[in-house]
Amino acid sequence: MSTRQSTQTTPGAESALTPGSPAPEFTLARSPDESLSLGDLRGQPVVLAFYSADWSPVCGGQLALYNEILEEFQRFDARLLGISVDGVWCHKAFAEDKNLEFDLLSDFEPKGEVAGAYGVYRDSDGVTERALFVIDGDGVIRWSTVSPIDVDPGADGILAALGGLPEQEATR
């Protein structure tokens, strides 16, 4: 791990799709025998969490935290999806090991195609940026952020963005 403090500039942040853009459609594997299309989730907010790799040695990191607070996302009727370039079997083993209760999508073949469409693929090292997108029920990106690769973005930005969506205000 780097000992550096993060800086304001995040390489890769410039190319990421910004609020107001339509979210590029995709269909990706969510398990060895099932796929999921973004369009099928129309009508509810979607949180896309691009992350670099399943087994990166982070204890209690980003995905574990999201897993712990799924109820907070559900309050907004939001569906959380993790995306990396790992294959379906890798995702399956990782999700089981970490008891993850949300889908991990495989942006595996062609590698990184969806990340590329969202402007968050790192050609230099073949993984995605640590990027978050909040998409509203109409399929429009309402919030996005790209974190330095060594800085875990947490969930506060996502929750604030979900809280700011007009139609899908808290269901309770």
Place this chain on the structure above:
Amino acid sequence: MNASSLATIDETDHTQGPDDAPVTLIEYGDFECPVCGQAYPIVERLRRDYGDDLRFAFRHLPLNKVHPHAAQAAQAAEAAGAQDAFWAMHAALFEHQRALEYEDLKGYAEDLALDTERFARELDERVYNKRVQADLRGGVRAGANGTPTFFINGVRHDGDFDFDTLSQAITKAGA
């Protein structure tokens, strides 16, 4: 980077060090998280080194789906806290991170000469579950991003949490 500000310390917080210390270090931690366990002696050393210049507060961020004993351990710390022994239990838990079963927790309560009947009843009834979950939700909304997450005077510490890095950040913040 989203340096988050944090709500102020209030009387429900567990703190060590003077209220008027120039620097407040908040840890969002999980008693079963090994990295939090590594951070524990570092925080102790920081408290010794900075003395009255540092106030330390511990809040719960139990990641129970990866650390299945974490939530109950956090509740045990609160149950001890209700008997004025939060910090003693906090130490016992971090010093025995691999022994956090229900019977272990009761054993620590006994070692600390707590009212074990009350302690066990409060654990059974999950009296402090709400409090622990409130810490977790508040932490997440404040920008906590895993365990441990440190905030120094309200700003998330995104660097490493070895002694030197934390110490430099605390000194820079005014201690």
